[in-house]
Amino acid sequence: MKQETTTKTSYHIPVGPIHPALKEPVYFEFEISGERIVDVNVKLGHVHRGVEWASRKRNPIQVLYLAERICGICSFCHPAAFTLAVETAADIQVPERAEYLRVIQGELERITSHILWAGVAAHEIGFDTVLYFTWQIREKALDLTEYLTGNRVTKGIMTIGGIRRDITPDMLPRIKKDLNFFKDNFEKLRHIFLDDKTIKMRSQGAGILTKKDALKLCAVGPTTRASGVKKDVRVDTSYFAYGDLDIDYITPDVLTGEVNGDVYDRIIQRLLEVKQSIGLIEQCIDQMPAGDIVSEPKIPKLMNQLKKVNGEGVGRHEAPRGEVIHYVKFDGHSENPYTWKVRAPTYNNILPWIPMLKGEQIADIPIVAASTDPCMSCTNRVAIVNDNKRYELTKEQLHSLSVEKTRRVLK
């Protein structure tokens, strides 16, 4: 057969749903022209487990554990937002000490999550030493989580009207020791991420999200703050004990004096937030009043109270990835929620991928996609279809492309 002459048309690369360094099955379709990305399309729904539907058959205490399993990394945020919604609907007053304990748990989760992200981001640009270094620090954070809650990942610490475990005075020295460990290592991490030539070259100017786009696409959390939008639920609405604490918006210009909205800014943003979280935990430990940790320790009594509730509530919490919103409605007849709606931060942070990835190189896909910290999972296979000849790009090849670019820019 006569060979067709090659024309300069763009071609498509499907990525996923069994996917590269992201942590959840998701499907992308990239339109590529040469090395440049022309267009991106995202398809979701591979991890749909019918969580909201299942809640209609369970009472609020059971739903807490269901909410915890929406995402393994945000296993405090979802129950937190759900309890806030139920407490608004049922008008439950939470003891002050519990509010401070909740802040401690929330901020500890933020530290764990951001350090995890730092490792994944370093891995994406082929800097595995940093991955191992950050995950070593993360193990320390998990040890502290285990010490405070009894579990490493899914904590089971939230309950309606309070929290399930107290921090006793004899636990404080250990917590302070670990916080000092994070502080010491924070300086090391800051040095690696902000002064390292390799990381700067790969992240500066890559995956830019302008302030205008961030506002237009409703990005949330560190993704939007790194573009200069001052949006943080902890400051905007003072829930838990955040109103009593010294907390302000963080944007990357605090450190560098300017906002570019690129991957480098998102790295700075998360590092600064780790520091802020350590400070918040310290403030909580100093200011925590004595008292009860739950409003109603008897679960049957609480259930009876919830059974009579006829109303709705919205819970908003600043998760490590951004604002998470839960809406709950009770009809007053059944103890199960009449409806429950969850909006996780990644949902908002998926569309910003499109302006970020447009015009970037194929080798930049992993780091740019990972820079919003999507809540998704590993493993991958990419098939490139070009002139009806199909060949595959595995996760390794994609990764090695990325590593090669690191070497290339260093020369």
Add this chain to the structure above:
Amino acid sequence: MAKGLTKSFKRALWVYHCNSGSCNGCDIEIIAALCPRYDVERFGIRLVGTPRHADVLLVTGPVTRQMEDKVKRVYEQMPDPKAVICVGNCGNTGDVFYESYNLVGPINKILPVDVHVIGCPPRPEAIINAVAKAWVKLETLEAKK
């Protein structure tokens, strides 16, 4: 440990990790097992990027309807002898999602599972233990030849 196995097994056991709709809890514990604290690479166990290179398949998650055929395809692509490990409660029993309309799991309805690891999520020690058990299975298979 690797008595009776071919030379390539004696050195290393390569693992492929497939997420079938999990909440990420098990996935981060699997990566934690690879990192310095637990460091399974010292035993020659490592994650690979394609099922065609793998000896052991780690499946996490309760297998959603969209992922069913993909999980099957991943299993079929693996060369023999192979072992399947199901990590986490939701793959074993459905856990909190047990009655959901969008699940086709538990995984043993779809794939022949050799080792079940329970826990939500299981600790890295449990995952390492499961891989060692899968190793025993591969050994037995090889010895029968």
